[in-house]
Amino acid sequence: MDTKILFLNLSNDDDNFSKYRQEMLGTIENLLNNDKSIELKKYKENKDEKKLFCNDLSDIDLLILWVDSEHCNDWIYFSEKIEKQSQILGFFVIFGIEEDQIEDNMEKAMMRNIYPFICPINYTNFKAYLQAVVSEIKYKKSLEKFKQDIWRxxxxxxxxxxxxxxxxxxxxxxxxxxxxxxxxxxxxxxxxxxxxxxxxxxxxxxxxxxxxxxxxxxxxxxxxxxxxxxxxxxxxxxxxxxxxxxxxxxxxxxxxxxxxxxxxxxxxxxxxxxxxxxxxxxxxxxxxxxxxxxxxxxxxxxxxxxxxxxxxxxxxxxxxxQEVFEEIINEMGDDLKSEVLITQILQKLKNKLGCDNCNYFSVAYDSDKKEIFLKEYASAKGIFSKKTEKSTHPFKKGVGIVGAVLEDGKSRIVPHAFEDKNFVPTLKHPGDKLSLLAVPVIPINNKNKPNRIIGVICCYKKKPDYFTVYDRDLIENIALSAATVIERTQTLEFSNEISSEMAKLVVNPDKTKLLSQICHYALQVTSAGSASIHLLQHLGNNQYRATGEHYTYPPGKESPPRLEGKNTGATFQAIKLNKTLEFSRENDKLVLVSSEQTDKISVTPAPEHPDVKYKLVVPLKIADEKQQDCLDEKQKECLVGALYLNKYSEEPFSKVEKFAVELFASQAASIINDQNILLENTFRSKALKDFAEAIENIATTDNIVPTTDNIVPTTDNTDELLKDVAEYSYSLVKDNLRFLGYPICSNLEKQQETEQQWNNYVSILSELFSYVVIRNTKGQWQLKANWPMYSLKEYFDQNKSEGISKEIEYRKSNIFTYDGSEVQGKKQNDRDILKKYALKDTSHSLLAVPIKDKYERIIGVICLEHSQPYAFKELHQEVIKHFARQVAIAFQKKNFMNLLSNHNKILESLYTSLHKIVRESPKNMLYKAVSETREALKAESVIVIPYKKNMICQASFSIDEVVPTPDEDLRSFIKAFEEISSNVYSKESEQWLEPNKTRKEQQELLEKLSISHGLCLPFSAGSSKKIGVMWILFSKSLDPEQSKEETHTYTLYANQIALAYANSMEFERLKNKSKEYSEIDKDHKRVRWQAGAWFLGSILASIAGFSLIGFGIYDLSKNSPGFLSNGSAAIFSGIVLEAVTVLTFNQGKAANERLDHYHKELYNTGQLNILLSATEQLEPEIALDEKRKIIQSVANYWLKSPDETNNSEKTQEVKSENTQNKT
The missing domain is CATH 3.30.450.40 (GAF domain)
Known part of the structure; x- marks a missing residue:
């Protein structure tokens, strides 16, 4: 790498130090000759300084500046210029001036990391500095290049x-x-x-x-x-x-x-x-x-x-x-399934890490061995089958690499699997040349509790020493962020799957199957080791009782919830606080884990779970339809049961587990409630069908129903009827009693002695029996029927059956046992009730329902007993109560049918006898009526007592006129009950004779005459034709209700006889009058004959008169008129005869008019009698007014003149018709 050196001379070439400058340049050139990577640039004139200022110093590695006295401070400018550059740059300053002039500059330059030299120069020293700086520049430039290359x-x-x-x-x-x-x-x-x-x-x-x-x-x-x-x-x-x-x-x-x-x-x-x-x-x-x-x-x-x-x-x-993390997190869709979500994460890790595969192992629990293990859940290459044999799977806690991670919750980097003691080689992966990276998946809310693991991500590469700590950190961050999403997604999916599976069980009447599945699924959504569920019944006012329906998974012992008393359990606290509670073990107590409760709440754990470390109690809540209008939100919910999860490891339940189990519990409660509703509706539907069959059989049985009075049934089939009632009561309840009940024993010590009963279904039907208690003929309560028929062979106790009936009669309500609670608002101990009333000593449940008639009188009691506690529920009570009502209605229908039958028989007999009676003469009619009535009604005696009024209108009777002629006993009876006879005659209302309401001497007389009941009826043909009274005396027992209904029939029959008797008497009177009418007919004939004679005489006289007058006129016309002539005499005689004719006609007409007037008066009188007779059928008050109107109308008519009568004839006819219609 080249090193560029720039030499800048700011002095004159001919100064005193030019020699040293040339020697220095020679030293630099020698260095360049030895190291070809060094390049030197020189600027000699001052004019080049401006150009240098404008150039970029980025290409310069070392600046050597030579200054003289004139430019001794210019190095400062270059120093500042270099400081603004970001490149590596060395700086040498050579002062070509006297030594005494550069002391300050030397100090300032060295403080700026500048190498200062003064003339004369020590070239050995200069060369060493130059070589060291060039070497450092090369090394720094090399590192800088390395840094740039490595960052690119x-x-x-x-x-x-x-x-x-x-x-x-x-x-x-x-x-x-x-x-x-x-x-x-x-x-x-x-x-x-x-x-x-x-x-x-x-x-x-x-x-x-x-x-x-x-x-x-x-x-x-x-x-x-x-x-x-x-x-x-x-x-x-x-x-x-x-x-x-x-x-x-x-x-x-x-x-x-x-x-x-x-x-x-x-x-x-x-x-x-x-x-x-x-x-x-x-x-x-x-x-x-x-x-x-x-x-x-x-x-x-x-x-x-x-x-x-x-x-x-x-x-x-x-x-x-960061990039991988963001990609994975951003690709987590809300609608992804957990398997797809995990697979996407694994695929992304596989691609980014360049490994062969990534697997996800989910944590599962082996309830049989009470240990957790890992099962393959998903892979970057696909999804594992869910059917994993947990009992033989190798990835248990502490076994294998992932098992070791599950045990201590720590990630593991395995450079070479074959060298790791935890690795378990397989044929597929022997471990040779294999690197592994295993990271636990821990929800973020449990980051301080590393043992709360929901899964393990394991990546492998068939290459040793492949994975780094940064790979581990990446997977841990992803696992930490995705753990909650994975857990909640799995929880929701699993809850939906569970809900779908459990929803299928709603239509299954086997509630035990549903409860077992709830426990089984609850263990799958949590890390609990065992689960149990108890169903509860809401009694109102935040009070509950255990129904006895429960299940434990894995099957084992389970104590009932402690809801009352001093030693209340976890269930009581869950109900009281109305939320899910977690308890942790402290010594021998379970202490509530809660940040809200300042006081420590502890409960005694059940003895069957001595090794439980944590217990979760989840109330199964549903909406309470009865409390929807309540302002308190908590009161709008009620519990159908409680779910209990027991954890035997040291780590508590996580928030996600609690969330999952609460969500699951909400669904489970809804399904339990739906099943209860469905079972109740099915039970009610079947009950209605059974009701119809039972009531039909009961109603069609030819029986007489016992009542509250001492009436002896008239048939021998009453026991058969009551047996049917007991059998149907049994059948109505038995189909709903299918659950895993508690053992027969009532305390935990005895339960432990009968431990084998916990794992088996209790044969509850063999422990159920029903019986019916009814009044006997003496009015005493007596057990009359039971079902099954063999159930009371060894346990029959008449006193207890009588006691429960009297208790029912006293309470006027049901007896329905509650465990340590109330019995229909009356606090009692169940054991006392069972001991006092239960027919069997082994009975732990009792249900007694009264059979009431329409007057709310108790005519019988239906009782059911069972050996299991909490066997009967409100549904059973409701059904039996409804059945009892139906039985009572059937009895009433039967009574009504019997009443109608008796009525028909009586009416038929009376109708037959009435025909015989009315044919008799008035003198014999009463005797015939008495005998026929006695025979028709099967009466002991029938007596007719006629009454008559004296001059002052006082009614009385003569003993000699009584029909039939009474003997000495009947005379005593008539005299003893004369007051009743007089009251019935005067008030015209019937009255029953009740022996228990009579005086002592009267009772003795009735017993002597063997009379049990008597009826005194008014004997009258109408309100104005009271004849007397009729006594009907019975020696047999009668049903008062039925007898009262038949009283109207007796009254009508007596009235018919009286009316027939009155009509017969009237017929006799009319016969007497017919004789008088025959004399009148003779007079009518004589009058008619006389009138005819007069008419005939008048006609003859008229003819003779007209003849004489005609003769006279003729004679006068022939002869000369004269007063004494024949013609005049003939005319005079004719006129006289015509006058006689007129007189004779008038006499005949008058006779006819008298006869017509007589007939008309006779017609009016008959019409008046008819109208007056019609008013007899009306009420007395109405009849009196109508009689007055009729008489007044007829009187006015009779007082009118003949002309007025003729003129108003039509009007009178209309009024008469109106009067008749009105009457």
Whole structure:
């Protein structure tokens, strides 16, 4: 590399120091002759100074300035000019003046790193300075060129090759060279071989080693020689083969090894950047001139070289890592799947690092062996199959390179896999000539907890010493940044996949299958070792109870949640705080891990999990539809269960795990709720179908339903009916009781004794039975039916069945057991209730539902018992309660059907008897009515008591007129209940005779007569035709409700008999009147005959009169008129006869008019009787008003004159029609 020297003479050529100037130039020229790389330029005249000022000094390496006294201070200008230049430039100033004039300038020049000389010049000294400066300029220019060359390269191999190339040149040189990169993160300062020159060949004989120096110590702290290099930066050792230096070499840390036996001199260089050792460079000299330890220039060159090389290495990897990091991060799409995302990262790393392949191993948990392991998840060359046999997989914790990373959470650079003790060789990768780099993937939120690993990235290259610490840093940064994205992406994907899989289980009625899958999937999204789930029931007011439906994975023991009492568990705290809680073990307690709680909350761990280090309790929350209007957001949610995750390792749950499990829990809660709704709807749908079948069978059974009164059933099939009720109650519940229940025992100690029951499904149907309690004929509660029929062979207890019925009757509500809670608002202990009411001592669940009629009276109780706690739920209570209502309705329908049947029978009998009665004469009709009624109603006695009114309108009866003629007992009865008879007659309303409401003497009389019930009916043909009362006496037991319904029939029947009797009496009266009407007919005939005779006489007289008048007129016309003539006499006689005719006609007409008037009056009277009879069918108040109007209307009509009557005839007819219509 050329060195350019510029000589500038600012003095006159003929001054006193020209001789020295020429000698100096001669010395420079001699140097140029010996070193052709030096070039000299000279400026002699002052005019050239201006040109120099305008020139760029970048091409000048050394400026030699000669000044005289006139220009003694001009060197300052050039000094300032040089300081502004960035190139390397030396500066010599030669003062061609007297020595006493340059003392200040000499001092100032030396302070500016300028070499000052004065005349006369010591040329030996000048030559030495000149050679030293030229050598330094060459060395600096060489380093500067090296720096420029090395910075211009973008290839690592090119960078290293240039470094080796410069080291081979003067002043260094080597026979062998190595570069190792130092890991400054380790306390021991581990170094990894980076490059070796020349590259050694493969040792076919050894097979296990490529170079002898591979066995040398790779830790700076443990290697005294390299530690001295690191301390001194440059260490030069010569005369290594000299035996006299063995002690000195030993002190330095030099050891005799196969790799060092041919070295005669050695250099160790610590390439440092920012006071950190970046690389250790070793140079071996095996022949030629050895290195000189005292060579200052060599030391300085090596130090500067090391600094440049270290900076170049750091900046190169920094730039490369930044570019790769940005590319990978920028290519992380939000819509990428985790497998695609990881594969893209691995492919980018493979390409940028130039390795053969990169793999990603995800952390999995073996729940059987309770250990974590690594499974292949993705590769730069493709995606592994998800079906990995975890039980036989080699990548367990501490096994293999990645297993060792999983164990301690530290990255590993493996220069040669075959030499690493952790490497597990395989047929595909025996480890020969194989480099590995394994980096743990740790989420950023757990950077202070290195053991929280979600995966391992492993890269390999079939070449030893391939990976660097900067490759490790790159992958660690990428892993740190991508870990959270990978974990959350995997979590979301896995949650969606799990939700999809679990959604299929919604339609599966086996709830145990769903719960087991929830536990299984929860272990897959977390690092927990075991999981369990318990379903809860919301009781309101933030109170819950365990339903008994639970599951543990892996299968094992699990205590029920402790929700009450002093020793409350983790579930109680989760419900209270309404959020996910994490507990850590401290001694024998589990302490809540929370920054929000100032007070330490601790719970006693369940004895079945003694080795749990961390416990996560996740409430399974859903929206509470009943509390949607509540202002408190927490009150708008309720729990359907709780998920428990147990961790047996020392590291806690991560935030991402908590996020994942909370997301999963939300989906699980929704699916559990959906399954509950579906199962309930399915259960209800089936129940409705079963209801229809059950009610149809019950309703069509020919039974009489027991009631609250002491009524004896009339058939023998009542027990069969109640058996059907018990069987259907059993069948309605059994299909919903399919879950893994608790053992029969009620405490944990006994549970441990029956540990085998934990892993098996409990046969719950064999432990369920139902029974029905009903009143017997004496009004006492009695167990009448049970199902299965064999269930109560050994446990029947009549007192308990009576007790639960009385308790139901007292409460007027259901009995439904709660564990240590309330029973329908009444606090009781379940064990006390079960002990008091349960028919079986082994029963731990009891459900009792009353059967109520429409009047809310309890007619029976449906009871179900089960040996498992929490067996019955509100759904069962709802179904049985609905079934009980349906049973009651069926009973009521049956009652109604029986009532209708009885009505029909009674009506049929009465109708038949009524035809027989009305045919009788009035005298025999009452006797016939009494006998036929007694036979039709199956009555003990039927009595008719006629009443009559005296002159002052007081009603009374005569015992002799009673039908039938009473004997002594009936006389006593009529007399004893005369008051009731009088009340019924006066009020015209029926009254039942109830023996339990009568006086003692009356009760004795009724018992004597064997009368259990009696009915007194009004015996009348209308409100105005009260005849008396009718007594119907029964000796049999009657249903009061049915009897009251039949009372109307009895009343109608009695009224029909009374009306028939009244009509018969009226018929007798009309018969008597018909005789009178026959006499009137005779008078009518006589009057008609007389009128006819008068009409005939009048006609004859008229004819005779007209004849005489005609004769007289004729005679007068023939004879002379005269007063006494025949004609006059004939005319006079004719006139007299005509007058007689008129009188006779008038008499006949008058007789006819009298007869017509009589007929009309008779018609009006009949019409009035009809109208008055019609009003008898109306209410008494209305009938009285209508009678008045009718009588007034008829009276007005009768009082009118004949003319007025004729004129208003049509009007009267219209009014009469209106009156009739109105009536």
């Amino acid at each position: 390269t973008d290839n690592l191999d090119s960078l290293v090759n240039r470094a080796f190339e410069y080291l081979k040149r003067d002043p260094v040189g080597y026979d062998r060279a190595s570069i190792s990169l130092v890991d400054n993160r380790t306390e021991e300062g581990n170094r990894y071989l980076f490059r070796y020159d020349p590259q050694p060949g493969y040792d076919q004989q050894s097979g296990a080693s490529y170079r002898a120096d591979r066995n040398l110590q790779k830790s700076i702290e443990k290697d005294r020689l390299i530690k001295n290099v690191d301390r001194d930066t440059v260490l030069i050792i010569d005369k290594i083969q000299d035996k006299n230096k063995e002690k000195e070499l030993d002190e330095l840390g030099w050891t005799k090894e196969a790799a060092t036996e041919d070295i005669i001199s050695w250099i160790g260089l610590a390439a440092k950047y920012q006071n950190r050792t970046i690389a250790i460079i070793t140079l071996d000299q095996t022949q030629g001139t050895p290195y000189e330890p005292s060579d200052y220039r060599l030391r300085e060159f090596l130090k500067d070289f090391g600094r440049i090389f270290a900076q170049a290495i750091v900046e190169f990897f920094k730039k490369r890592n």
